Amino acid sequence: MIRFGILGCGRIGQVHARTLHRLRGARVAAVSDAMPLAAETLAEEVGAEVRASDAILSAGDIDAIAICTPTDTHADLIEAAAHAGKPVFCEKPIDLDIDRVKACLETVAATGTPLLVGFQRRFDPHFRALKDALTAGRIGRIEQIMITSRDPGPPPLDYIKRSGGQFRDMTIHDFDMARFLLDGPITRVLAVGGALVDPAIGSAGDTDTATVLMETTTGAQVVITNSRRATYGYDQRVEVLGSDGMLQVGNQPETALRTATSSGFEHPVLLDFFMVRYKDAYANEMRAFMDMVETGAPPPVSGQDGLEALRLADAADRSARSGAWVVL
Incomplete structure (x- = not known):
C-alpha cells in the first residue's frame, strides 16, 4: 500500500x-x-x-x-x-x-x-493516440503542427494579476504539447498578444488573445492560437501535417450524437470546463504517479520538461513585448 x-x-x-x-x-x-x-x-x-x-x-x-x-x-x-x-x-x-x-x-x-510535473494533456487518451501514431511513422516527417487552445471565458482579474501572464499560465500547456509531439528541439519563437476580451486584463499588464509561431531544428513549424473567450465551449484541438499525411484530434462534445434533418446537421455542445475535458487525463496522470513510486520508473513528465516549457513561455513573452523573433 x-x-x-x-x-x-x-x-x-x-x-x-x-x-x-x-x-x-x-x-x-x-x-x-x-x-x-x-x-x-x-x-x-x-x-x-x-x-x-x-x-x-x-x-x-x-x-x-x-x-x-x-x-x-x-x-x-x-x-x-x-x-x-x-x-x-x-x-x-x-x-x-x-x-x-x-x-x-x-x-x-x-x-x-523522482519528480513528475503536472502537464496533464500528455495523459489525455486522444493526444496519446496522436503521439503514438507519430512515433509509428504514420504520416512521415512532421512539417507543421497547429495547436488551438481557447477557454470559454477569462479567470477572475485577481487570478490574472498573479498568474505570471497568459504565456506562463495558459500557453505553457501548448508549449509542452508541442515539445511532446515534436522530434526536434525548438530554435526560435515569435509571438503576438493583445487584450481583445477584456481591457482590464490589458490594464493588469497581461494578454487574453495570443498567437505563437515556432520553428525547430528540422524546419518544422508550430502555430499556437490562444484565447480567453470561446463562446461555444472549451476549444482544444491539435493537427499535425506530415510528409505522408495528416493527424487530427478534434474537440470533445458532451455526447457523440449528431442529428441530421431537412434543416441541416446539429452537433452537441462542447465540454465547457477543463476539469471535465481532461477528466481521463487527470486520472491517468495519477496512475502514472503511482506507477512511478511503485516501480521506480522514470517520470513520464520530468522537471526538465517543466523547465523547457517555461523557457518557451518566457521567450514568447519577450517576443510579444519586443515584436521580434527570440532565438533559443
Whole structure:
C-alpha cells in the first residue's frame, strides 16, 4: 500500500485525492490546506487525516507527496519533499522564475528525487493516440503542427494579476504539447498578444488573445492560437501535417450524437470546463504517479520538461513585448 500526502485541497487537489482514493494499492493518508474547512472536508471524503504541510513532508507514514498548492509555494515544497526522501508530483509550473526552477531541479537531482510535473494533456487518451501514431511513422516527417487552445471565458482579474501572464499560465500547456509531439528541439519563437476580451486584463499588464509561431531544428513549424473567450465551449484541438499525411484530434462534445434533418446537421455542445475535458487525463496522470513510486520508473513528465516549457513561455513573452523573433 502506497501512502500519499496531498498538499493543497482546492479543486485540483480534490481531483487528485479522489483519483488516488479509488486506485487499488493507494491510500490518501493525510491532506493539508491553508483553509482548514477545505482540508477537513476532503479528509472526510477520502478517509485521510488533516495535518500541517511540514508534518506531512516529514512523516514516516507518508510515501509520496502531491503538491497542489499555489504556484509560489511549489519550489520550496518540492525541495522539502526531496530532502525528506519522498517522490513528488507537482502541478505546473515549478515556479515562474527560470533561475528558481533551475535551483529547485539541482536539489531534485542531488537528492535523486523522482519528480513528475503536472502537464496533464500528455495523459489525455486522444493526444496519446496522436503521439503514438507519430512515433509509428504514420504520416512521415512532421512539417507543421497547429495547436488551438481557447477557454470559454477569462479567470477572475485577481487570478490574472498573479498568474505570471497568459504565456506562463495558459500557453505553457501548448508549449509542452508541442515539445511532446515534436522530434526536434525548438530554435526560435515569435509571438503576438493583445487584450481583445477584456481591457482590464490589458490594464493588469497581461494578454487574453495570443498567437505563437515556432520553428525547430528540422524546419518544422508550430502555430499556437490562444484565447480567453470561446463562446461555444472549451476549444482544444491539435493537427499535425506530415510528409505522408495528416493527424487530427478534434474537440470533445458532451455526447457523440449528431442529428441530421431537412434543416441541416446539429452537433452537441462542447465540454465547457477543463476539469471535465481532461477528466481521463487527470486520472491517468495519477496512475502514472503511482506507477512511478511503485516501480521506480522514470517520470513520464520530468522537471526538465517543466523547465523547457517555461523557457518557451518566457521567450514568447519577450517576443510579444519586443515584436521580434527570440532565438533559443
